[in-house]
Amino acid sequence: MHTEAIDPPGIAWQRVSPKYITVRLVEWAVGNLVAVLLLSLPLLFVLLGVWRWPPLWLAVALPAAMLVLALWRLVLIPRQVRAIGYAERDDDLLVRTGIFFQRTMAVPYGRMQYVDIGVGPVERGLGLCTLKLHTAAPGTNAKIPGLPAAEGARLREQLAARGEARLAGL
Amino acid sequence: MTADRQVPGTGAPGSSPLPAGPAAADSAAPDDGWLRVHPASPFVRGWVALAAIGFFFGRDIFERMLQGRPVFTDELAGRAPWLLAGGAAMLLIAVLGFVLTWYFTKYQVSGGYVRVNTGFLFRQQRQARLDRVQAIDIVQPLLARIFGLAELKFEVADAGESAVRLAYLKMDDARQLRATILARAAGVSTGVEGPGEAAPEAPEYPVLSVPPSRLVGSLLLSEQSFFVAVGGVASVVLSAVTDNQSFYFYLIPAALGLAASYWTLFNKGYNFTAAISPDGIRLRYGLLDTQAQTLPPGRIQALKIAQPPLWRPFGWYRMQVNVAGYGLVENAGEGTSRTTLLPVGKLEDAMNMLALVLPDPGTAQPAAVFGAGLTGLDSDGGFVTTPRRARILAPLGWRRNGFAATDTALLIRSGRWWRELVVVPHQRTQSMALHQGPLARRFRVADLVLHTTAGPVAPRLTQAGVDEARALFNEQSARARLARKRQTTEQWLRQVAVPVVEPAETRPAPVVEPSSVVEPVETRAPHAPTQEGPQHG
Numbered sequence: 001m002h003t004e005a006i007d008p009p010g011i012a013w014q015r016v017s018p019k020y021i022t023v024r025l026v027e028w029a030v031g032n033l034v035a036v037l038l039l040s041l042p043l044l045f046v047l048l049g050v051w052r053w054p055p056l057w058l059a060v061a062l063p064a065a066m067l068v069l070a071l072w073r074l075v076l077i078p079r080q081v082r083a084i085g086y087a088e089r090d091d092d093l094l095v096r097t098g099i100f101f102q103r104t105m106a107v108p109y110g111r112m113q114y115v116d117i118g119v120g121p122v123e124r125g126l127g128l129c130t131l132k133l134h135t136a137a138p139g140t141n142a143k144i145p146g147l148p149a150a151e152g153a154r155l156r157e158q159l160a161a162r163g164e165a166r167l168a169g170l
Numbered sequence: 171m172t173a174d175r176q177v178p179g180t181g182a183p184g185s186s187p188l189p190a191g192p193a194a195a196d197s198a199a200p201d202d203g204w205l206r207v208h209p210a211s212p213f214v215r216g217w218v219a220l221a222a223i224g225f226f227f228g229r230d231i232f233e234r235m236l237q238g239r240p241v242f243t244d245e246l247a248g249r250a251p252w253l254l255a256g257g258a259a260m261l262l263i264a265v266l267g268f269v270l271t272w273y274f275t276k277y278q279v280s281g282g283y284v285r286v287n288t289g290f291l292f293r294q295q296r297q298a299r300l301d302r303v304q305a306i307d308i309v310q311p312l313l314a315r316i317f318g319l320a321e322l323k324f325e326v327a328d329a330g331e332s333a334v335r336l337a338y339l340k341m342d343d344a345r346q347l348r349a350t351i352l353a354r355a356a357g358v359s360t361g362v363e364g365p366g367e368a369a370p371e372a373p374e375y376p377v378l379s380v381p382p383s384r385l386v387g388s389l390l391l392s393e394q395s396f397f398v399a400v401g402g403v404a405s406v407v408l409s410a411v412t413d414n415q416s417f418y419f420y421l422i423p424a425a426l427g428l429a430a431s432y433w434t435l436f437n438k439g440y441n442f443t444a445a446i447s448p449d450g451i452r453l454r455y456g457l458l459d460t461q462a463q464t465l466p467p468g469r470i471q472a473l474k475i476a477q478p479p480l481w482r483p484f485g486w487y488r489m490q491v492n493v494a495g496y497g498l499v500e501n502a503g504e505g506t507s508r509t510t511l512l513p514v515g516k517l518e519d520a521m522n523m524l525a526l527v528l529p530d531p532g533t534a535q536p537a538a539v540f541g542a543g544l545t546g547l548d549s550d551g552g553f554v555t556t557p558r559r560a561r562i563l564a565p566l567g568w569r570r571n572g573f574a575a576t577d578t579a580l581l582i583r584s585g586r587w588w589r590e591l592v593v594v595p596h597q598r599t600q601s602m603a604l605h606q607g608p609l610a611r612r613f614r615v616a617d618l619v620l621h622t623t624a625g626p627v628a629p630r631l632t633q634a635g636v637d638e639a640r641a642l643f644n645e646q647s648a649r650a651r652l653a654r655k656r657q658t659t660e661q662w663l664r665q666v667a668v669p670v671v672e673p674a675e676t677r678p679a680p681v682v683e684p685s686s687v688v689e690p691v692e693t694r695a696p697h698a699p700t701q702e703g704p705q706h707g
Contacts, residue, residue: 092651101605105601105604108650110654137622
């Protein structure tokens with residue numbers, strides 16, 4: 001993937017595991033399919049003749065719109081996962097996400113207060129983990145999902161070591 | 171800060187309120203520099219409970235007196251013993267609870283830590299590192315003020331629940347303790363380790379005060395008043411058009427709420443004075459409840475100077491700050507007054523405060539640069555604004571939205587009508603991010619967000635040209651890194667006094683230990699049991 005306009009030039013991004021796509025797919029399925037099914041209920045009632053109010057076109061349009069939206073999100077997932085990247089620089093960690101709404105974040109090692117590793121049920125099955133960085137600022141929402149477990153552990157140790165070496169006050 | 175919970179070992183909590191083991195340890199403790207808060211403090215804090223008891227049992231008599239009926243009748247005489255016994259029992263339980271709470275609340279200042287022990291069934295011990303003190307307040311609610319008592323409250327930025335409170339102390343004791351804590355935090359060694367031998371209070375020099383007339387004016391011309399006026403006109407018009415009188419009834423609760431809100435702002439902002447002393451900026455304010463805040467130097471994470479449109483004819487500004495720990499205050503009213511550095515002030519007041527907060531502006535012409543940040547347009551004062559190609563994204567603000575960097579701080583200005591200038595010292599930058607949405611990409615602009623501790627200031631540079639934003643992103647990382655290297659100690663006076671010894675002295679004490687990973691859990695856990703404590707008594 002080519003470097004986007006807002007990324008600092010000359011960065012070799014580390015990409016997250018492609019298996020993370022599966023995790024996102026499961027999340028997508030749980031979230032969106034349930035929403036589509038719920039929105040299809042009026043259609044069902046109308047077809048069965050129980051409800052009279054929503055006209056047929058509205059009852060059809062509602063889940064259809066939701067379905068289109070969900071499919072659009074589905075198509076985006078692989079690209080979104082490929083857009084996630086991180087890079088360890090000398091003094092800070094860069095994390096980038098997003099295709100349409102891009103974000104490139106720099107978290108200085110000296111500012112990290114602690115590093116979390118979280119593993120969800122699907123991630124555990126695939127041997128992945130999510131790394132979360134915390135600084136004193138609540139706005140630092142730096143999350144690197146979909147790391148292979150070994151890489152996550154290595155990164156955590158690395159960040160902790162670098163953080164200790166460059167520790168600064170608040 | 172760490173907090174440990176010590177549950178007394180005695181298995182039956184109901185058997186005796188004074189378990190033998192801990193009690194024996196406690197009786198010895200005050201000799202080791204442990205002090206107790208003022209004996210009247212639980213009554214000052216719990217007067218609502220006492221008032222409730224009084225109201226409950228006195229209501230009948232009071233109503234009789236009000237209605238002119240005889241106070242003592244046969245019917246009452248029959249009930250009187252029960253009433254009296256019930257009242258006395260409740261009073262006794264309340265007072266016993268108060269006395270026990272008081273007896274088991276102890277504090278100690280020694281060895282770079284403040285330790286506070288509370289609770290008698292569920293004990294809680296908190297300790298706070300003095301060199302992590304972010305700010306220290308002396309709060310006097312009205313009742314405490316009448317009794318000459320004060321609450322000492324200080325923020326230690328380590329974990330989630332950060333305020334350490336000591337309520338109540340005698341006013342002089344509170345002042346002295348504040349001086350001691352600040353002196354220790356600053357790294358001044360008094361040579362004496364006992365809290366009794368307190369450090370002398372640092373001298374202070376008044377900087378500015380806000381006259382009440384200006385405060386009232388600022389409240390009347392605030393954004394809130396604008397919406398009040400619009401709402402009032404709208405409802406009057408509605409009631410006239412619909413010929414419906416009930417609109418006025420809806421206005422009554424709204425008016426009450428507004429009056430309360432204005433009163434809070436007036437009460438909190440009244441008699442606002444700022445002073446500078448070697449241990450930090452001192453802010454004092456309050457009509458009925460007074461508060462004295464001390465912000466040690468360099469504790470301010472970010473700062474915002476704002477001017478609503480209605481204030482412009484008068485040249486007034488408002489200053490708000492982010493201080494670690496302040497942003498976590500759950501009480502919104504208290505939070506806003508504590509994060510206000512200047513409720514309303516003229517340009518020179520704002521500049522004076524700015525000079526206190528940022529002693530080294532990092533530029534040769536601070537007045538020109540910061541003045542341009544407040545009122546300037548385009549490239550005055552070295553600001554870089556939104557490129558012309560993106561003016562459609564912010565038709566009014568594009569000439570204002572911009573940034574300038576001095577050697578010590580990043581200035582972000584925005585707003586044509588709602589003017590704002592955000593100042594973030596380089597060494598306080600936590601992390602930052604570039605954001606770009608699809609529309610911004612079309613116009614080749616990007617937003618730069620600086621992350622800072624929780625508070626009213628959220629620094630965001632909007633719609634900067636993509637090349638400028640990227641350059642700033644890199645430069646800012648480098649500047650923050652350099653600034654962090656320069657700033658080596660939390661003990662600000664030591665930095666000046668013994669610059670040679672200081673790195674060796676501060677290094678071994680890790681500022682944020684990796685152990686802080688678990689701290690939020692530890693600090694939160696003991697709170698719920700502590701609050702239950704008195705009820706068990």
